Amino acid sequence: MRRISLILLCLVNVDILAETKHHQVAITGFEFIPKVLMVNKGDRVTWVNNDIAKHNISLNANAHPLSEDLAKGEQFSVLITNRFAYLCGLHPSMTGKIMIESKNEQSKSSR
Amino acid sequence: MTACTSLAFVVACSNTDQNTQAELSDANIAAIVVGANNIDISAGRIALKRSQNPKVRKFAQTMIDDHTSVLNAAVALVTRLGVTPVNNDLVTMLDEQSKRHEAVLNSLTGTEFDKAYIDHEVAYHETVITVIESQLIPGANNQELKDTLVSVLPAFKAHLKHCQMIQASQS
Numbered sequence: 001m002r003r004i005s006l007i008l009l010c011l012v013n014v015d016i017l018a019e020t021k022h023h024q025v026a027i028t029g030f031e032f033i034p035k036v037l038m039v040n041k042g043d044r045v046t047w048v049n050n051d052i053a054k055h056n057i058s059l060n061a062n063a064h065p066l067s068e069d070l071a072k073g074e075q076f077s078v079l080i081t082n083r084f085a086y087l088c089g090l091h092p093s094m095t096g097k098i099m100i101e102s103k104n105e106q107s108k109s110s111r
Numbered sequence: 112m113t114a115c116t117s118l119a120f121v122v123a124c125s126n127t128d129q130n131t132q133a134e135l136s137d138a139n140i141a142a143i144v145v146g147a148n149n150i151d152i153s154a155g156r157i158a159l160k161r162s163q164n165p166k167v168r169k170f171a172q173t174m175i176d177d178h179t180s181v182l183n184a185a186v187a188l189v190t191r192l193g194v195t196p197v198n199n200d201l202v203t204m205l206d207e208q209s210k211r212h213e214a215v216l217n218s219l220t221g222t223e224f225d226k227a228y229i230d231h232e233v234a235y236h237e238t239v240i241t242v243i244e245s246q247l248i249p250g251a252n253n254q255e256l257k258d259t260l261v262s263v264l265p266a267f268k269a270h271l272k273h274c275q276m277i278q279a280s281q282s
Binding site (some may be wrong): 051095 | 169173176177180181184262265266269270272275277279
């Protein structure tokens with residue numbers, strides 16, 4: 001029974017590893033590129049700041065930022081569990097969205 | 112003359128003075144970049160001393176941080192290129208206008224201060240964007256200086272949108 005559980009656990013982990021993708025959002029010229037990113041639940045997204053000015057990732061202009069202020073070359077990663085809109089708390093005209101692929105969402109929820 | 116109209120006057124003067132435009136050297140452009148950034152850093156420091164409004168204070172700190180970054184990058188570039196900034200009429204006009212504006216800011220408090228600071232930030236960023244696009248980028252001879260001017264333009268445009276958002280929330 002213990003051996004079967006271990007095999008099942010390994011299969012589940014292989015399944016997660018196979019489906020998890022790593023996406024990158026560039027912060028360049030005071031824009032998030034891409035502005036809208038489609039991902040699957042469980043994927044990882046990394047923002048990389050290429051500007052000389054600092055930027056951060058915030059859910060809204062008044063909330064505490066998700067990330068620290070990122071200097072040039074610094075990055076911030078998060079595991080995606082839900083879709084969300086975000087902005088730079090320092091420059092609120094900079095906005096972006098993380099969207100969940102609906103097809104994948106359906107197939108995962110049906111498991 | 113109000114802050115906004117006087118800044119528009121600065122641009123109008125610099126645009127209509129064909130000799131000034133034709134004679135812009137990289138040394139003049141360096142002086143304009145240094146002067147323009149210093150002006151907004153100075154205004155931001157006044158705002159941190161006089162404003163109690165969290166949005167205004169946050170914006171002012173961002174202006175200090177971002178314009179210091181742009182200033183440092185510009186100074187590092189012109190130092191490496193061996194260009195020594197040389198003032199021209201536009202720098203003098205911007206400097207004189209800035210001193211008048213700072214005198215006004217230092218006489219105001221509360222919401223009057225916040226409105227005067229943000230209104231001027233909108234006018235200032237509109238002016239600087241116009242000057243960079245119409246005079247500095249076309250006038251730069253050195254390609255690295257031109258590229259740097261192109262790369263800092265989005266910062267000024269993001270700042271303009273930011274202060275316009277605060278301005279809209281004040282009215």
